[in-house]
Amino acid sequence: MGVFIYKAGLSKFGKRKSNIIHLIQEAVFNMKTDISDVDAVFIGLMNPEEFTGVGNIASYVLDKLGLYKIPAVRIETASSTGAAVLYYAYAAVKSGIYKNVLVIAAEKMTEMPTNRVTKILAEVIHPAERKTGATMPALAALVTNRFAYENKIKKDVLKKLLFYVAEKNHYYGQFNEFAQFRKEIDFDTYIKSKIVSSPLSLYDCAPISDGAAAVYLSSEKGDIVVAGIGQGTDRQALCEREIITSFESTKAAAFNAFKMAGLSPMDIDFAEIHDAFTPFEVTGLIDTGLVDKKEIIRFYEERLGYHDGKLPVNISGGLKSRGHPVGASGLAQVVEVYNIMNGKYNDEISLKRCDVALTQSIGGLATNNFVIILKRRGSKVKSTLRYDFNDKRKSKKEKMSKIPQIYSFTELYITPEGVNSPLNLVMVQRKQKKFLARYIGDVKPKIGLKLSIKKMDNGILYAYPEAGFIEKIRKRLKKK
Structure with missing residues (x-):
């Protein structure tokens, strides 16, 4: 039995005066279909208790939609x-428990100050990492700096790469009637924007928003079928992962989704990739x-991710x-x-091929990720290819230093409530173990810099350049 998307709708996204219920009602209304025959409602909200x-x-939602007699559950x-x-x-319809299901997802976030929202969002981070003052942008920045280091990407090339992502997505935002930002940006605007957590600037980070989405799922045959769907998880703490520049949760979710669909990455016509931070679109594609x-x-230099390119990405x-x-x-x-598959987008950005699409969504700092593959019913796509998502990198047999050293670093400017700005954070590696610490050295942090570690009365670890290193620098300066 197949599971089909019968109808779908969005509310307008952005800083809205509407409350959470009005946003949900707007998305449901925009589906333009009768919902009185749904058997159950599945509702997704991350943190309504804190935000609303x-x-x-x-x-509460069912009561306001007039559907209060049927089953409902919230998922997070x-x-x-x-x-x-x-x-x-999907699982509930596929199993035959329900025939028609209304799926709702929403959040109301903009009524709180930014540092308060930052703190709420940081609650999904491992307590030990959160204690240092780390936020989601800070962890994303640590991943980004390490990614650049491992792939030998110079600082100026990295900034250009991240700009290409932001430029493309802002370009397409102007065509989306539901988008919060509907203006293009240029490199000068991007490079001058405020740093959030180095190297990530304001235009590298998705905005705080209000909005809702609704989907009507059914076992009745429709035009768009959910062909494959996968979920993958990972260690809660970023520091406890062997590799931080590639997300095992995405790979596991993608493997399961492709296996269910009987397809491979070569069969995907276009994709929507989770770009809460511009580097995450890059790693998500990989x-x-x-x-x-x-x-x-x-891929980015040659604009292959545009609507007329090899693989359109985030043209919403x-x-x-x-x-x-x-x-x-x-x-x-x-x-x-x-909407794209049903031709509900501007003709200027219509796609030549839109029979098979993939969406990828990141939960927390890649601790609970999903990949969904949608297919137009009747499209003749039969793949004989299979893709191995195992990381083929061989772990180097190198001697791990007993002396702590910087594995990655960032300077955080938009800090959570109660933490002074800016905050220098380093991911420290000692032998096989990694951990976060606040950096208080006079020497500019860089990967490989040897450190001394001190634990303060507040339980927070502080890192500073190892004494022997400082002496070497002084001797060099004297010689010069």
Whole structure:
């Protein structure tokens, strides 16, 4: 039995005066279909208790939609909540428990100050890492700096690469009537924007948003079928992962989705990739197998991700331009794909091929990720290819230093509530172990710099250049 998307709708994203219920009602209304025959409602919100002060929200939403006699449940997996709610609604229809299901995902975030929202979002981070003052942008920046180091990408090339992502997604945001940002940006605007957590600037980070998405799932045959769907998880703490520049959770989710669909990355016509941070679009394309790592810079330089390119990516504007109401984003990606497949986008950016699409959604710092493959019913796509998502990198047999050294670093400017700005953070490696610390050295941090570590009374670790290193620098300066 297949599971089909019968209808889909979005609310307008952005800083909205509407409350959470009005946003949901707007998305449901925009589906333009009768919902009185649904058997159950699956609702995804990440943190309505903190953002809106409403608990037991599944019952509350059903009451306001006039559907209070049928089953309802709320699902949450951090910023992949919208994809998770579709995943479990899909399972309920596929199993035959329900025939028609209404899937809703939403978040209302903009009524709070930025540092308060930052702190709430940081609650999904491992407590030990959160204690240092780390936020989601800070962890994303640590991943980005390490990615550049491992792939020998120079600082100026990295900035250009990240700009290409932001430029593309802002370009397409102007065509999306539901998007928060509908203006293009140029390199001068991008490079002058405020640093959030080095090297990530304001235009590298998706905005705080309000918004909702709705999907009507059914076992009745429709035009768009959910061909494959996969979920993958990883260690909660970024420091406890062997590799931080590639997300095992995405690879596992992609493997399961492709296996279910009987397809390979070569069969995907276009994609919606989770770009809460511009580097995550880059790593998302690599982890799903859509673009080879060796080709990633060329992919952006040659604009192969545009609507007339080899693999259109985030032509909805992505989270970066459409907005990122965290609970809604994963389902919004699916709605965008549905609209593109049904020709509901501007003719200027219509696609030559749009029979098979992939969405990828990241939960937390890649601890709970989803990949969904949608297919137009009747499209003749039969793949004989298979893709191996195992990381083929061989671990180097190198001597791990007993002396702690910097594995990655960032300077965080938009700090959570109660933490002074700027905050220098380093990921420290000692033998096989990694951990986060606040950096207080006079020497500019760089990967490989040897450190001394001190634990203060507040329980926070502080790192500073190892004494022997400082002496070497002084001797060199004297000689000069």
